[in-house]
Amino acid sequence: MNKIYSVNGPVVKVKDTKDFSMLEMVYVGERRLIGEVIGITGEFTTIQVYEVTTGLKVGEPVFNTGSPMSATLGPGIISNIFDGIERPLKEIKKTSGAFINEGSNVPAIDTEKLYDVTIEVTIGTELTGGSIYASCPETPVIRHYCMLSPFLSGKVIWTAENGKYRVNDTVCKIEDKKGKVHELTLCQKWPIRQPRPVAERLMISRPLITGQRIIDTILPIAKGGTAAIPGGFGTGKTMTQHQLAKWCDADIIVYIGCGERGNEMTQVLEEFSELIDPKTNRPLTDRTVLIANTSNMPVAAREASIYTGITLAEYYRDMGYHIAIMADSTSRWAEALREISGRLEEMPAEEGFPAYLPSRLSEFYERAGYMETLCGKEGSVTIIGAVSPQGSDFSEPVTQNTKRFVRCFWALDKSLAYARHYPAINWTTSYSEYIDDLTEFYEREAGAEFLQLRQEVSNILIEENQLMEIVKLIGADVLPDEQKLIIELARVIRVGFLQQNAYHKDDTYVPLQKQKLMMEVILTLFDRAKKALSKGVSMNEISAAGLMEKVIKIKYDIPNDKLELFEDYKIEINSVLEKLENNEEERSAV
């Protein structure tokens, strides 16, 4: 029997044993707290415990399980809410009340619920790793496919009838090459720190459409891509992630609340069960998995929550779904690494973070991708990670290292947030490397001129940025009219296009087509006004005509299903400016 030798916070040591293997899951103490082996030396085996260790005594037993920390994968995951090591919080609530007790060992997924199972194979079928042998509706919008473990293959020798089964019922038996029979149920286990195998990594070619203008148009993210949202507190990281989770066109959302606020998770739970997904007409919870390891829950489980989340995502990807992961926030995860590393008295690198921080970050982000799965379908995992830089300083290690492993960087800006410009994504410091990969898609789906419009809008913003340097010194009044026009138009773009109101019924999600038309109107105004200026109309007159204000309000005034109204705006811009030009001509004639 292995016994506890020492306890220091979440770190427990066992002396003089050779029974444990690295990353093995163990039960610690009489209360059977869940732990994981994180270090083995000749003398000590070090275990991190995923629960509060208060009351743990030297000499209490430590039990082996023989297998690494694993997630249970099977129907019942979607629309559930788990803690960092896949314990169902709703079940825990039933057993231990409003507050979470230690040692609550509840099965991850409901083992009593009956699913309407269709058997997808017949006796004699040869199955290889990842092949589908059964399926069942998991929620009204997600069909669950049961796949053979990637390590198994063999011939089907028995199947159950189609009908109602629980997750642990055997529905199929296969015999492998060595003649060994394997019984297959609806669920399986997978070690959370190991990526699930795929047939092939495919090229990235499709965007994740989010309905957020600054993202879809200016800084797009691809399905299977990675993005980071860094921002100090109060800049709207969580808000941006909520918007993406609500509106992006992924099939399934895995939302990981890693070391964040409890009330935020409650909000996600409430909002997502009330919001109806326009594509399926069902609540968003029908396609969402929540992982909530709030900041006051044990720190070791916070470290694991990221891996649990991505394992669940990969499992559904293997069925051929497109998954988006919202990890809020990866900085809390990095801090959990630091905290445990400190308890292990490892040599710290930058800012006290362990030297292996970059390799852990890259391991995580590299699990994203657009894949051909083992069963021949296409699926993707997109990772969108929030980063909370300490002191809002983007030069800190987590932000800097994350930047190396993501291809989309949406930097949130404090001064935009202070002015309540949301989403507070700074268009000059952010970037997306996906635009080249997605060119073909945009040209096919949104029209060849889309990227041209995007470029022109960006140019105006860049020019404004340069002009603002001058304005800061000498004021806007002394600028020539052409430059004033740029500043005015940039304002129209900022307020009317980039800024988006998450609480407005139309503005919260804007289809790509409307985004394009909005750009068209803005640029029509720009070109037309430039022409008017060249004919001698003054900038003051143009401003006084109220066109800018009108265009700014387009986002509210044109509903998403009445896109034909855009023509009227173009006509009005033309006629108003024409009138101004005529007036000017008359005046100069006199």
Next chain:
Amino acid sequence: MSIQYLGLSEINGPLVALDHVKGVGYDEIADIRLSDGTERVGRIVEISGEKAILQVFEGTKGLSLTNTKTRFTGKPMELALSEEMLGRVFSGSGKPIDGLGDIYPDKFADINGKPLNPVSRTYPRNYIRTGISSIDCLMTLIRGQKLPIFSGSGLSHNKLAVQIVRQAKIADESNQEFAVVFGAMGVKNDVADYFKKSFAESGVQQKVVMFMNLSNDPIIERILTPRCALTAAEYLAFEKNMHILVILTDITSYCEALREFSSSKGEIPGRKGYPGYLYSDLASLYERAGIAEGSTGSVTQIPILTMPNDDITHPIPDLTGYITEGQIVLDRSLDQTGIYPSISILPSLSRLMKDGIGEGYTRSDHSSVANQLFAAYAKVQDARSLASVIGEEELSEVDRKYMKFGVQFEKHFITQGFNEDRSIEETLDLGWSLLSLLPKSELDRIDEDMLNKYYDANKEDNLSD
């Protein structure tokens, strides 16, 4: 009869080590009796084989390797709880210090609390009216929220906290009981007296539970103080269904105590010498605010922290801001121009206000007014920095209007008397009077209907000079 251990094997700062200890648990409490008959309390912070390391709450002054007898209680630190706590004063580790004797406990609870299951939380929605315009309108306090005050040494955070306590009213169900739990960590004697006196003067004393750890009290006790306060608050809120406002001051002293303790334990420091687990530790305090399903009470927290060198990027305000649901930031330059409360509007924020204001809670125009005031005041800053370069006369017409708006906003909206209690209608109307100083076309955060209803270019006459 439990075993007594004679003597100690090591003393280092607030920590002592004992050898040959058997059968004790992590976090367990021990009574340490000195040869002169006095008793101290220690807690196990590490056990390794037969060696236990204890932190001594009252400090190790006077301890020697031979003059102690230690007895382990077999339990973690627990606080005796009862409704009688209201109106009483306790030490930082939960012992009565007002000379009225022990309380008769209804139950005991572990002061570390337990994490509230996210699925058992009720999302906070009801606002608390503080009667302070800038807070009510722009960073509305919601019942069950944690909203810290970021201040600096010498600013008026204590005065503001007292005003909030005195004026705080719950918008509905006003018959429900309302009480204050006050946790003082490392505060000066006169600050403690100021709070005591203010509570007495405003007649809320019988509704206040005080936990006092003064700046010359031991630092280990300081680490327990907020935990005792929050345990009392949770008990009163979730078992006695009261609405509890918890004021914790000063979080900076608390963090410094934690740093001192951590370094004496020989832990690897993180940023600025604070322990790597500072975030988790602060979260274990702040996250104890909220509303639990199955009870009608709530815990609302207003922690106060003084930013060292007024630096909001210092680890303490920084980590706090990442955990709490917004912040109220006080500003020294406003304070110096004589503005009270010197709330710096732009960096201040309440994350929960969006769901607790508007129709049914405050007034339908609330969120538009708040957004527009924020946006306008942000422009005031731009105009001011431009004016400081090119001079005010050179500003454009619109910028000059913003300059005027800025002055009036600070004078009429932010500035408020210590005894002035403004209703939400007064506050919002005041907001409209100020917005009416600006041309209608500048108000791009407000929709047309609302502008027609409330915007009135003559309203500025309401602002007396």
